Amino acid sequence: PPQGAPIEEKLVDPPGVPAPIHRNYPARVIVRLETREVVKEIADGVRYDFWTFNGSTPGPLIRVREGDTVELHLRNDPNSHMTHNIDLHAVMGPGGGAVSTATAPGHESVFTFKALRSGVFVYHCATPPVPMHIANGMYGMIVVEPPQGLPKVDHEYYVMQGDFYTTGTYHEPGLQSFDMQKLLLEQPTYVLFNGREGSLAGDNALKSSVGDKVRLFVGNGGPNLVSSFHVIGAIFDDANVEGGTLVNHNVQTTLVPAGGATMVELSTPVPGTLLLVDHSITRAFMKGALGQISVSGPPQPAIYEKGPSTAFVSKTAQPAQQSVALSVGDKAADGKRVFTQICSACHQGNAMGLPGAFPPLAMSDYLNSDPKRAIGIVLHGLSGKITVNSTGYESVMPALGPQLSDDEIANVLTYVLNNFNNKGGTISASEVKAVRK
Numbered sequence: 001p002p003q004g005a006p007i008e009e010k011l012v013d014p015p016g017v018p019a020p021i022h023r024n025y026p027a028r029v030i031v032r033l034e035t036r037e038v039v040k041e042i043a044d045g046v047r048y049d050f051w052t053f054n055g056s057t058p059g060p061l062i063r064v065r066e067g068d069t070v071e072l073h074l075r076n077d078p079n080s081h082m083t084h085n086i087d088l089h090a091v092m093g094p095g096g097g098a099v100s101t102a103t104a105p106g107h108e109s110v111f112t113f114k115a116l117r118s119g120v121f122v123y124h125c126a127t128p129p130v131p132m133h134i135a136n137g138m139y140g141m142i143v144v145e146p147p148q149g150l151p152k153v154d155h156e157y158y159v160m161q162g163d164f165y166t167t168g169t170y171h172e173p174g175l176q177s178f179d180m181q182k183l184l185l186e187q188p189t190y191v192l193f194n195g196r197e198g199s200l201a202g203d204n205a206l207k208s209s210v211g212d213k214v215r216l217f218v219g220n221g222g223p224n225l226v227s228s229f230h231v232i233g234a235i236f237d238d239a240n241v242e243g244g245t246l247v248n249h250n251v252q253t254t255l256v257p258a259g260g261a262t263m264v265e266l267s268t269p270v271p272g273t274l275l276l277v278d279h280s281i282t283r284a285f286m287k288g289a290l291g292q293i294s295v296s297g298p299p300q301p302a303i304y305e306k307g308p309s310t311a312f313v314s315k316t317a318q319p320a321q322q323s324v325a326l327s328v329g330d331k332a333a334d335g336k337r338v339f340t341q342i343c344s345a346c347h348q349g350n351a352m353g354l355p356g357a358f359p360p361l362a363m364s365d366y367l368n369s370d371p372k373r374a375i376g377i378v379l380h381g382l383s384g385k386i387t388v389n390s391t392g393y394e395s396v397m398p399a400l401g402p403q404l405s406d407d408e409i410a411n412v413l414t415y416v417l418n419n420f421n422n423k424g425g426t427i428s429a430s431e432v433k434a435v436r437k
């Protein structure tokens with residue numbers, strides 16, 4: 001039986017998690033959740049009416065010990081439009097609690113359950129239409145620690161994937177509404193970690209230090225997609241298969257079913273940025289399922305070292321054509337050829353780019369504000385965050401200096417500047433030469 005006075009669970013916002021449990025006896029734990037319907041950003045400049053537990057997607061991570069009795073209070077915000085409930089996969093009993101917690105706006109329900117099995121479990125709203133309540137963000141996780149607790153690590157974080165169905169296309173700005181047709185087709189507009197594009201990137205990146213060990217509690221709310229969860233640049237030392245007690249080692253990618261979860265531990269022996277992705281990789285680079293772990297500390301060349309980069313095509317061998325003075329018409333034709341052969345693969349034939357991946361060169365405020373800067377971009381490539389026409393890009397353009405002559409770069413930039421509704425102007429081969437050095 002539970003010992004001592006009931007314990008109030010201290011909930012924190014994701015990606016935070018409550019502190020590890022050091023109790024060696026079962027207790028009565030009081031958990032208070034409130035369902036709230038809140039309009040928030042799902043991506044920069046894109047808003048969505050989320051349905052949530054405690055105002056966030058995912059809802060807070062609940063952490064108890066095997067044998068604990070959980071007294072769960074579910075309130076529904078008086079401003080809600082819907083009835084909501086909760087089904088916790090850690091519960092053995094009807095509906096995982098949903099049957100006992102249907103809660104109208106302005107009401108509170110209470111039910112208790114004994115956490116009989118340790119593991120990492122999903123909870124979600126199970127009010128009809130269930131897929132809609134989940135697609136709007138109503139899910140979270142409950143961790144039931146085994147009696148002996150979990151092994152000590154340096155950092156613990158909480159990440160939950162979900163698929164979202166908006167009427168507008170990816171990155172279409174403004175308030176977007178729920179698209180039932182896309183839900184039925186299981187074709188989400190967004191696939192996200194923690195309910196917002198960028199929630200775990202840039203300033204919000206998860207943190208680690210060289211030599212540290214990181215534990216991720218990873219869940220998948222769905223409602224539809226199965227996640228191929230992977231961290232680019234890391235190997236899972238331990239992965240709890242499907243969140244159960246079986247631990248696999250040295251895993252590259254682990255499946256997280258819809259309505260399922262896992263717990264992974266990874267080491268961060270070298271500094272740099274690791275990327276969390278759903279390795280159904282279109283979702284990562286074109287639907288938002290991208291997060292970061294930023295690892296700080298001194299370089300570790302014995303484990304990872306970048307070698308020198310050298311051109312294997314001789315630069316002096318190329319510029320035979322440089323001696324031939326091209327006419328303006330020939331320059332434009334050559335620029336078009338280079339654009340079609342090289343640039344359009346990424347920036348697209350119409351130069352409009354691809355949302356979330358390649359910025360537009362058409363009407364690009366970034367290009368037009370400083371055309372000479374583009375010389376260095378084509379020669380040496382570009383990486384890091386840039387903003388083009390109010391949209392952020394954080395991707396990598398390769399250096400094209402080794403494969404394109406000064407003339408070709410001058411021609412293609414002149415071509416781009418005088419087409420696609422850009423502002424005009426010319427770039428000369430000698431200007432390119434000066435930047436190439």
Ligand code: HEM
Nearest residue numbers: 343346359360364366367374382383384393394395396397
């Ligand atoms: C960015 C030009 C080829 C991928 C840019 C920018 C320019 C540019 C001017 C700055 C942003 C803007 O104005 O929109 C060109 C030209 C190319 C070329 C003239 C051909 C000669 C490519 C190719 C790729 C690529 C082949 C893909 C393999 C990118 C990416 C960025 C970018 C990802 C954004 C980088 C970041 O986020 O930091 N490019 N590009 N580009 N380009 Fe290209």
Ligand code: CU
Nearest residue numbers: 084125127133
């Ligand atoms: Cu609900």
